[in-house]
Each structure stands twice: as structure tokens, then as C-alpha cells.
Amino acid sequence: MDSGTLVRGAPEVNAEVVVVGGGLAGAAAAIRLARAGRDVVVIERALSAEHKVCGEFLSREALNYLESLGLEVASFGAVPIGAVRLAWKGGLSETKLPFHALSLTRRRLDEELLRLAADAGARVLRGCRVHGIERERNGWRAMVEGGEPVLANAAFLATGKHDLRGRPRPKGKQSDLVAFKMYWRLAPAQAAALEGHVELMLYRGGYAGLQPVEDGAANLCCLVERAELQRHGGRWEHFLAAMQRECGLLRERLQGAQALLERPLAVSAIPYGYVRAASHGVWALGDQAAVIPSFTGDGMSIALHSGCLAAAMYLQGESAEQFQAKLYRELSGQVALATLVSRGLVWAPSRGVLMAMASLRPRSLEIVARRTRISEAALLA
Ligand SMILES: Cc1cc2nc3c(=O)[nH]c(=O)nc-3n(C[C@H](O)[C@H](O)[C@H](O)COP(=O)(O)OP(=O)(O)OC[C@H]3O[C@@H](n4cnc5c(N)ncnc54)[C@H](O)[C@@H]3O)c2cc1C
Numbered sequence: 001m002d003s004g005t006l007v008r009g010a011p012e013v014n015a016e017v018v019v020v021g022g023g024l025a026g027a028a029a030a031i032r033l034a035r036a037g038r039d040v041v042v043i044e045r046a047l048s049a050e051h052k053v054c055g056e057f058l059s060r061e062a063l064n065y066l067e068s069l070g071l072e073v074a075s076f077g078a079v080p081i082g083a084v085r086l087a088w089k090g091g092l093s094e095t096k097l098p099f100h101a102l103s104l105t106r107r108r109l110d111e112e113l114l115r116l117a118a119d120a121g122a123r124v125l126r127g128c129r130v131h132g133i134e135r136e137r138n139g140w141r142a143m144v145e146g147g148e149p150v151l152a153n154a155a156f157l158a159t160g161k162h163d164l165r166g167r168p169r170p171k172g173k174q175s176d177l178v179a180f181k182m183y184w185r186l187a188p189a190q191a192a193a194l195e196g197h198v199e200l201m202l203y204r205g206g207y208a209g210l211q212p213v214e215d216g217a218a219n220l221c222c223l224v225e226r227a228e229l230q231r232h233g234g235r236w237e238h239f240l241a242a243m244q245r246e247c248g249l250l251r252e253r254l255q256g257a258q259a260l261l262e263r264p265l266a267v268s269a270i271p272y273g274y275v276r277a278a279s280h281g282v283w284a285l286g287d288q289a290a291v292i293p294s295f296t297g298d299g300m301s302i303a304l305h306s307g308c309l310a311a312a313m314y315l316q317g318e319s320a321e322q323f324q325a326k327l328y329r330e331l332s333g334q335v336a337l338a339t340l341v342s343r344g345l346v347w348a349p350s351r352g353v354l355m356a357m358a359s360l361r362p363r364s365l366e367i368v369a370r371r372t373r374i375s376e377a378a379l380l381a
Pocket residue numbers: 020021022023024025026043044045046052053054055056057058059062128129130131158159160161162164179180221222223267270285286287288294296297298299300301303
């Protein structure tokens with residue numbers, strides 16, 4: 001069967017491994033398995049490249065994984081990020097990042113990884129939505145909307161924020177936030193001031209990250225408590241105006257800026273703080289395995305790490321249960337700390353304390369940045 005096509009009318013598609021979801025986690029696993037000569041089918045809902053709600057900050061760990069998979073993101077226009085600014089009301093502090101980071105749009109990144117998966121020999125089915133995974137004799141059946149089911153010995157679940165029917169994730173420890181993302185073309189002086197930085201801005205009920213991406217655009221990714229958004233009538237324009245009233249730096253950056261999308265992308269009910277402890281036979285990867293608060297910029301590293309780890313353990317003959325237990329041990333501490341800090345950033349009384357700490361002791365930012373990343377010991381070669 002050709003990559004990218006479902007055989008209409010055929011009774012089923014057979015493979016050794018079915019990967020449901022072709023984001024970073026699913027593509028990473030598929031690349032590693034296909035390069036080891038395994039027969040892999042990846043099923044991806046989107047027919048072509050799409051924008052995703054993501055700050056698009058690629059940490060050193062994510063970059064190492066991408067490089068090991070054969071993707072040199074700099075050649076696709078990724079831009080360097082060397083420092084983080086933290087802004088709240090009139091206050092501003094800046095710290096150098098303790099590692100090298102880049103930023104690249106997901107629309108470009110995810111597409112390139114899926115291309116690598118197909119080049120490695122994985123069959124990539126695009127525009128196909130899986131609506132469930134069921135046990136089938138000794139393996140698994142992935143049911144595809146309007147297409148043939150895919151039968152496989154092993155099922156990897158990598159649907160990111162979207163849960164499959166019958167496999168919901170619990171709520172997480174901070175699940176009342178709504179996320180928005182908008183690209184901007186900043187005025188030249190503001191674009192120059194932002195260059196090389198990720199700017200983390202705090203406001204009532206949430207926080208936002210602004211950073212440059214390729215092609216001269218800037219990505220503004222914001223989180224806000226649902227109740228706070230309701231105070232603004234649930235409207236993006238009103239919320240955007242409120243953020244700017246509260247955060248002088250954002251007001252300055254957006255002066256004379258042009259919005260590049262017709263409307264922002266949005267996602268809600270993100271189960272921040274969730275870490276899956278048991279697999280029930282399915283290999284859960286990426287956001288299906290753990291959801292770390294966005295300010296850490298580590299979700300993509302976790303997605304890539306989990307995809308590569310799952311492939312390695314599968315190839316060594318280990319079980320989905322062993323994989324999920326190992327991933328849980330590796331990630332639960334970092335996700336718990338990140339969730340605690342994220343709640344502190346959103347809750348007004350603690351926000352003041354955290355800001356004071358950050359401006360009096362800029363090194364505390366560096367410590368939080370280190371402790372909320374995958375540990376060196378866990379990273380794969
Ligand atoms: C507001 C916000 C900001 C963030 N900022 C950053 C950041 O700056 N840096 C960082 O590292 N991380 C960040 N993250 C986290 C990061 O985006 C995720 O952790 C990462 O995308 C998870 O990768 P994944 O492969 O698990 O899922 P995804 O990238 O979401 O991929 C899942 C794929 O599955 C497909 N799919 C879904 N359902 C189905 C289905 N039923 N059938 C077939 N296909 C399906 C989707 O189309 C998608 O392509 C942020 C997250 C949020 C919410």
C-alpha cells in the first residue's frame with residue numbers, strides 16, 4: 001500500500017505497530033521503529049500541515065532528540081532563543097537560559113517529522129480520524145472513521161490533547177485554563193527588542209509567552225483561567241485588551257503589530273499535571289502520557305523522549321506496562337513541581353511572592369528551569 005492512502009473496500013490494514021496520532025511523539029516513535037525495520041502504520045487526523053496551540057519553544061533536550069532523528073531545525077529557519085524575560089505589571093527581570101534553545105512553528109516541525117517517518121518506511125495515513133482502539137485477539141484494532149480498521153500487534157496512542165472515545169484522561173491538577181495562540185508581525189523596533197528572547201508575562205488569572213519564530217513572525221501563546229475569561233465575556237478581543245492593560249511590556253510589543261491569523265487558535269480543559277501511571281496494554285506517548293504546564297517549554301521534549309523511549313523498549317521486547325511505569329518514574333517529579341509553580345503564577349497572592357523572588361534572585365528562575373526538565377540521566381542517546 002502506498003504511503004498516505006487507505007485502501008477503500010479492503011477488509012483491513014495489517015501492521016506490526018499502529019501509531020495513532022502523527023504529532024511529535026507519534027512521529028518520533030514511528031521513525032525509530034521503521035528504521036529498525038518494523039512494519040508501522042501512522043494514522044494522522046490532519047490531511048496536511050496545521051497550526052497547533054503551542055509556544056514553539058524548543059529546549060535543548062527537544063533539539064537533541066530532533067537531531068538524533070535526523071532533523072536539523074536550523075535549516076528550516078528556526079530562530080535562536082538565549083534569554084527569558086519575566087514581566088509583571090511594571091516589573092521586569094531577565095535571565096540567560098542555562099541551555100541553547102530555538103523556536104520553530106509546529107506547522108513546519110510536525111510536517112518535517114512525519115516526512116522523515118514516511119522516508120524511513122512507515123505508512124503514514126493522512127486525513128484519517130481514529131475513533132477507538134479495541135483489543136483484537138492478541139493485538140489491537142484501530143477503528144478509522146470512514147475507512148478500514150488497522151490491525152496490529154501493538155498500539156501506540158499519541159493523540160496529544162485529544163482523547164479517544166473510551167480512553168479519557170483524568171482532569172489533571174490544573175485543568176481550568178483556556179489557551180489561545182496568535183501570530184503577529186511586530187513593528188520593526190519591537191521585533192528587534194524581542195529578538196533572542198522568550199518573554200513570559202503575568203496577568204490576572206494567567207500568563208503568556210511571546211517569542212519570535214521563523215519568517216519574521218512572533219508567537220503569542222496565552223493561558224487564562226476560565227472564570228477570568230468569562231469576566232471578559234469569553235471574548236478574545238476583550239481578554240487581549242485586558243492583558244495589555246495589565247502588562248506594559250505586552251502593550252509595548254503589540255503597538256503597531258499586525259495579527260497574522262484571522263482568529264486565534266484556542267484549546268481548553270488541558271489536564272496540566274496529569275501523568276499516566278498504568279498503560280492497560282496501550283503505549284501512551286506525549287500528552288497522552290504526561291501534560292506539563294506550558295511555561296516550562298518542555299512538553300515537546302517529553303513528547304519526543306516518550307516516543308523514542310517507547311520505540312527503544314518495544315524493540316527490546318519490553319511491555320507497554322514496563323514502559324509506562326518507567327516514564328511515570330522519570331516524569332512525575334518534574335511535572336508535579338511545574339504544576340505547583342504554574343498554580344503559583346496564576347494565583348494572585350503567590351504570584352507577588354514568585355515575582356519578588358525572581359527579581360531579587362534571578363538564579364531562582366534558572367533553578368526552576370532546570371528542575372522542570374527531563375533529567376539528564378533519563379535522556380536517550
Ligand atoms: C498553550 C500551550 C503552550 C505550549 N508551549 C510549549 C512550548 O513552548 N514548548 C514545548 O516544548 N511545549 C509546549 N507545549 C506542549 C506541547 O505542545 C505538547 O506537549 C506537544 O505538542 C505534545 O506532543 P504530542 O505528539 O503528544 O501531541 P500533538 O502534537 O498534539 O500531536 C497529536 C496528533 O494526533 C492527531 N490526532 C488527534 N486525535 C486523533 C485521532 N482521533 N485520530 C488520528 N489522529 C489524531 C492530531 O491531529 C495531532 O497531529 C505547549 C502546550 C500548550 C497547550
